[in-house]
Amino acid sequence: MSIVVGIDVGGSTTKIVGLQGNEIFSPMLVKANDPVASIYGAFGKFLSTNKLLLNRIERIMITGVGSSQISEALYGIPTGKVDEFHAIGKGGLFLTGLPRAIIVSMGTGTAFIIADQSGEKHIGGTGVGGGTLLGLSNKMLNVRHFEDLVAMAKGGNLANVDLNISDITKDKMETLPPEITASNFGKISDLASKEDIALGIINLVFQTIGMFAVFASRIHQTSDVVLTGNLTNVPQSHIIFKTLHRLHKVNYHMPSNAEFATAVGATLSTPKQML
Numbered sequence: 001m002s003i004v005v006g007i008d009v010g011g012s013t014t015k016i017v018g019l020q021g022n023e024i025f026s027p028m029l030v031k032a033n034d035p036v037a038s039i040y041g042a043f044g045k046f047l048s049t050n051k052l053l054l055n056r057i058e059r060i061m062i063t064g065v066g067s068s069q070i071s072e073a074l075y076g077i078p079t080g081k082v083d084e085f086h087a088i089g090k091g092g093l094f095l096t097g098l099p100r101a102i103i104v105s106m107g108t109g110t111a112f113i114i115a116d117q118s119g120e121k122h123i124g125g126t127g128v129g130g131g132t133l134l135g136l137s138n139k140m141l142n143v144r145h146f147e148d149l150v151a152m153a154k155g156g157n158l159a160n161v162d163l164n165i166s167d168i169t170k171d172k173m174e175t176l177p178p179e180i181t182a183s184n185f186g187k188i189s190d191l192a193s194k195e196d197i198a199l200g201i202i203n204l205v206f207q208t209i210g211m212f213a214v215f216a217s218r219i220h221q222t223s224d225v226v227l228t229g230n231l232t233n234v235p236q237s238h239i240i241f242k243t244l245h246r247l248h249k250v251n252y253h254m255p256s257n258a259e260f261a262t263a264v265g266a267t268l269s270t271p272k273q274m275l
Contacts, residue, residue, distance in 0.1 A: 002058035005046065006266035007039055008087070009066030011108060013230070014038035015260050016046050019267035024094075026050050027260040035066030043074060061266040063087045073275045080271025084262065089113040089120025091265025092226035095255035102216045105262060106130065106229035110209050114220045123216060128208045130231055136201045141194050149198055153236055156199025163187040180247065181207060199236065206231075206240040214248045226253045228261035 004019040014035070017027045028046055032038035039062065047054070060074050063082040073079040092103030093115050100116035102123075108131040112123050130146070137143040143152060163186030166178035184204040188197075213225045231237065232254050241252040257264070 003052070003056055004058055004267045005043070005060045006087075006263040006268075007042060007060065007062045007064075007067075008084075008260070008263035008266060009035050009039055009062060009064035009069075011065060014042045014064075014066070015263040016042040017257075017260050017263045017267065018046065018050070019264075024257065024260075024264055024267075027257050027263070029259070035069045038066070039070060039074070061269060061271060063262060063266040063269075071275065079275045081273045081275070082266045082269040083272050085111065085113055085122040086120045086269050087262045087265030088228065089115030089265065090268045091261035091263070092228055092255075094264055094268060095228075095257060095261055096224075096226050096253050098224050098226065098253070100222050101224040101226045101253070102213055102220060102222060103226045103228060103261070104209065104213050106209060106227065106231035110212070110229075112212060112216050114216070114222075123220070124212075126208065126212055128205055130229075132205050133201060133231075136204075137198065140197055140201070143198070149201070150234055150236070152195055153198035153202050155195035156193070157196050158199055158203055159187075160189045160192040160196040161185055161187065161200035162203065177247070180243075202234060202236045203240060206234070206237045207244070210241055210244040210252070213252070214244065214250050217250050223249065224251050224253060226255065226258075226261075228255075228258045230259050232258040 001020050006017050008015040014030045018025045030038050030042040054075055057077050059078040061080050061082050063084045067081050088105045089103050103113040103115050105111045109127045109129040111125040114121050114123050137149045143149050162181050163183040165176050165180050165182050168182055245252055
């Protein structure tokens, strides 16, 4: 059976997956600053790992910001360019099996897509995302690597950083539990440790993304939100989204291979251009 390959070319990482029949296989990630090098590197690694010959590949579907650097078919294989927002939407629905949902792509920034069986539509986004995490951690903590920030945050205490509802009122509020954040970094203490600040940065980013998703879900009248992208690998995010679920009754889905959702969606998409 022939294979369709989907490639999502980001600014610093390229993701690749294979689609055979209705099954996704062998998702991989390659880091490279040059998008052309990363595409060929990812494709070569994919072929080598799976011991595939070029004649097994029916077509290659490329998406992402770096796809603009590709102007010809890869190795003579039919190669198409796919709109990134359509790929995000299709990939999110495919990985969850949901018929309709808000698909959130959490990368350097964050994009929001409404997707259903009739199609996918980009409804907006925010500059808050992975770039925010690394930028703030660099300036505030002198931490430049994603994994180091996540590890540091494991020992953090938000009580030394964030202002909660219980800090500003003793009255019981009907829609806001006392432990809910009233102001990110609104109570940062001189005694706050680097671990506290690291957790505060993560909390700020994921609460912002989560609330944007809440607003989008209400506007488009769906309770399902699919979270995709590299930031789904941040363990602290799971607690934050669970809290938002309890408060706003939004179902946050984080499927397996969520970081590869856009590449998956590319394999399922009609190309906007064949090379």
